[in-house]
Amino acid sequence: MKYVDEFRDGTLARGLAAAIRAEADPARRYAFMEFCGGHTHAISRYGVTDLLPPNVRMIHGPGCPVCVLPIGRIDLAIRLAFERGVTVLTYGDCLRVPASDGLSMLKAKARGADIRMVYSAADALALAQREPGREVVFFAIGFETTTPPTALVLQQARALGLANFSVLCNHVLTPSAIQTILESPEVRQFGTVPLDGFIGPAHVSTIIGSRPYEFFAEEYRKPVVIAGFEPLDVMQAIRMLIRQVNEGRAEVENEFTRAVNRDGNLKAQALVSEVFELRRSFEWRGLGQVPYSALRIRAPFAAWDAEVKFGLDYRSVPDHKACECGAILRGVKRPSDCRLFATVCTPENPMGSCMVSSEGACAAHYNYGRFRDHAPDNGRSTPPATIRLAS
Amino acid sequence: MCLAIPARVVAFAADDQAVVDLGGVRKQVSLALVDGVELGDYVIVHVGYALSRLDPEEAEATLALLREAGALLEPASGEAPA
Ligand code: SF4
Numbered sequence: 001m002k003y004v005d006e007f008r009d010g011t012l013a014r015g016l017a018a019a020i021r022a023e024a025d026p027a028r029r030y031a032f033m034e035f036c037g038g039h040t041h042a043i044s045r046y047g048v049t050d051l052l053p054p055n056v057r058m059i060h061g062p063g064c065p066v067c068v069l070p071i072g073r074i075d076l077a078i079r080l081a082f083e084r085g086v087t088v089l090t091y092g093d094c095l096r097v098p099a100s101d102g103l104s105m106l107k108a109k110a111r112g113a114d115i116r117m118v119y120s121a122a123d124a125l126a127l128a129q130r131e132p133g134r135e136v137v138f139f140a141i142g143f144e145t146t147t148p149p150t151a152l153v154l155q156q157a158r159a160l161g162l163a164n165f166s167v168l169c170n171h172v173l174t175p176s177a178i179q180t181i182l183e184s185p186e187v188r189q190f191g192t193v194p195l196d197g198f199i200g201p202a203h204v205s206t207i208i209g210s211r212p213y214e215f216f217a218e219e220y221r222k223p224v225v226i227a228g229f230e231p232l233d234v235m236q237a238i239r240m241l242i243r244q245v246n247e248g249r250a251e252v253e254n255e256f257t258r259a260v261n262r263d264g265n266l267k268a269q270a271l272v273s274e275v276f277e278l279r280r281s282f283e284w285r286g287l288g289q290v291p292y293s294a295l296r297i298r299a300p301f302a303a304w305d306a307e308v309k310f311g312l313d314y315r316s317v318p319d320h321k322a323c324e325c326g327a328i329l330r331g332v333k334r335p336s337d338c339r340l341f342a343t344v345c346t347p348e349n350p351m352g353s354c355m356v357s358s359e360g361a362c363a364a365h366y367n368y369g370r371f372r373d374h375a376p377d378n379g380r381s382t383p384p385a386t387i388r389l390a391s
Numbered sequence: 392m393c394l395a396i397p398a399r400v401v402a403f404a405a406d407d408q409a410v411v412d413l414g415g416v417r418k419q420v421s422l423a424l425v426d427g428v429e430l431g432d433y434v435i436v437h438v439g440y441a442l443s444r445l446d447p448e449e450a451e452a453t454l455a456l457l458r459e460a461g462a463l464l465e466p467a468s469g470e471a472p473a
Contacts, residue, residue, distance in 0.1 A: 001397070001413070001414035002397065002414075003397040003433060003445055003450055004396065004397065006450075007454075011461070012454075012457050012458060012460075012461060015457070015458070015461010015462065016457060016461060019460040019461060038394050041394075091438065119439060120421075120439030120440065121438065121439075122421065122439055122440075123439070142438075145442065146437070146438060148424050148442070149421075149424070149437075149438055149439070149440045152421075152423055152424070152440075203395045203437060203442060206395075206435055206442045206443040207442060207443075229394060232457055233453075236453070236456070236457055239460065255453065257446070257449040257452070257453060258445050258446050258447075258449040258450040258453060259397075259435050259444075259445050259446070260443075265424060265425065265442065265443055267425065267426055268424045268442070271424070359394070
């Protein structure tokens, strides 16, 4: 596929790997966090870790909206379906996220709740239009990438005066999550994660641009490189981060110039700010309450806000005691440090949210990296002859 | 969840909709979030909506940089990169 395959080319990957090895100073260690699950997925799936020198370590961050969705929010959707008899529509990724009482939306559906999967917010709106007798709630989730489509359907619902449609808004914001990782007390408690820089979000940045990350570069003296989701994009970003560290710079650089600029998509931003406002605080799975990290629906759209319409009250529910998602999302632990990993907790039967989506750190490691744990040299000292190019 | 793919716009339809080609598969997507898309443009598509245009010149420039990375090293290191 054009603009995809070129960025998965094995020969170029080997050249880039050599360039990274040449630029990484053997006398120092580098640790970079990729914020987005899309990067985590690319790194695991294409064996990027195997192409890096042993002193360059990638740490998986919290950047998967499914992984950071707390149990209590999914409980709200399940209660709506069971107790109020509404039809809940959501993206496929959300269906298997573990909720209270051993349930998930999928298991609730099997027990008779009317919960269905949609491919787009527009499909949810269309169902409400087609069946005016049915109460339809769109369970909206996602970072800045998925928020503009939700804003659009809310606007359309208001324009149509659609009385049987509402949105349960779970949209969260990436910059505040990065800030939380840098300031988290848990990180201090576990000892600091030695983060030398971030690979910044790809598709989120098509909307918000690269400007919001300038704050981190300045305030925390951490380099940020915005990168595309293909393996060569990630490798080039690592190379750019190494170079910044070597030169003592902490700037925002953009590897993904083919889709991202400094300002982002202004039309989408205007739409989002017309429909949504900041929540004071929102609970993230694994990170706890994060101030000003999520959006809620503005008052003029209250009639389409499921939380207002159904008077929902949020109850926080602790994660499974043995699940280490919280530490993993902060970069303090690795999936294999969790005692449930690949035994009790698998992608077929996830205990924690990091095992649900293929972008989650545990699922990515389960599918593509598990065997490396048992390699005698940890699999990293000799780069393989070929990059794995499954597509 | 946030993954989006580049697709080529092959036709326009009513209500800000367009038909895109995704490596041979045709799909209808909404152009409501991006202004000024022209026929033949590549757009980044996510959950049924185009999020931004893809700039072919910038894509080429990035690829050129990636090619350069390996090419610069090969003769100097005297060995085929692993
Ligand atoms: S392996 Fe499962 S239980 Fe353990 S941290 Fe990962 S998602 Fe949580």
